Amino acid sequence: MVAENLFTLHVDDEIELALLEESFAREYSELVYTQLDYLSQWLTWPPYCQSEQDFRLFIQRSLEDYAEGKSLTCAIIYQNKIVGNCSLNDINHDLKRVKIGYWLSQEHTGKGIMTRIVRKLIDLAFTKYQLEKVELSAAVDNWSSRAVAERSGMILEGVISNSEKVGEHILDHAIYAIHRSDQS
Template identity: 30%
Template sequence: MMKMILNTNLNDTARLHALQPTDAEDIFRAIDSQRDYLGKWLPFVEFTRSVEDSVQFVTEALELPEDKKEHLFAIRVNDSFAGLIGFKDTDRMNRKTEIGYWLCEPYQGKGIMTAAVKALCDFAFQELNMNRIQIKCAVGNEPSKRIPRRLGFTFEGIERDGELLTGGIYTDIEVYSLLKLDVAPQ
């Protein structure tokens, strides 16, 4: 099932591959080198203090039982680590999931994350038989919010104080959704 997206090329230089233990060091280096930039919107940055923290994240993600496992992917540009994308909080009974993502600053504004989200949407609808995909973005995170808008997601509303950011500050979250029927051939 995962073969479809295992090494998906997003463009001439960017590709997705299923998260592997060997990605942990790259994940840590990316977070550690961009703490201020990534930490503004990503609460886990504050708690990622060593390579071991990233190793633990990857190990735990890969060792979940099959019925709880989420599909997570590294994004690489010219074989350099650029970010992560994956499903979270998947509800298999109700056939819905959420996509979470982050991309290192030098790779933003090039359409890479939009292509990655599109690839995951196709995978979720076609291979995982999901009916609903959700994306949540902090109200002030304009680059992140442009992605679901660009891909035809519907803005559903604001989840007040939906995420606790670095420094114990809550932020409101915009909720976007895409249904299978929204992308079904007419």
């Protein structure tokens, strides 16, 4: 059960996004520990960020970036339980663009959670931050994340080869984007 958070965004009756706080570190470490193999398919950090202290440091850095206007990182609260993480990364006010990042525990995939969250983050980028472009990068073979981007109205802009090394694999990334002008 998640304690009341000073900054919470309501997504719908099942989902809230809570600005990270140090009290989340234990839940994050337990969640990642149980999801390590699953998360490590597409993400570089899980093998290196597993302890409660690792997550405390991550949360502190995330809050510093939030205070400096560089990012917004939130816990995904589904039915009053932390099930993942989402963020607006690399907020660039000069170029008026931002990148979305996220991860979700395997047991909560297939419920439309990420699509609802990405739509909320897109809306937030355009309304609160007054940005013009939102990007999402997904490994070419990560069909679930690519489907989230497409269901959220994002358009494939291209593929960047040799974009990231995850474990022993070098991944190509599909880059999706939506512009404020694309909104109806």
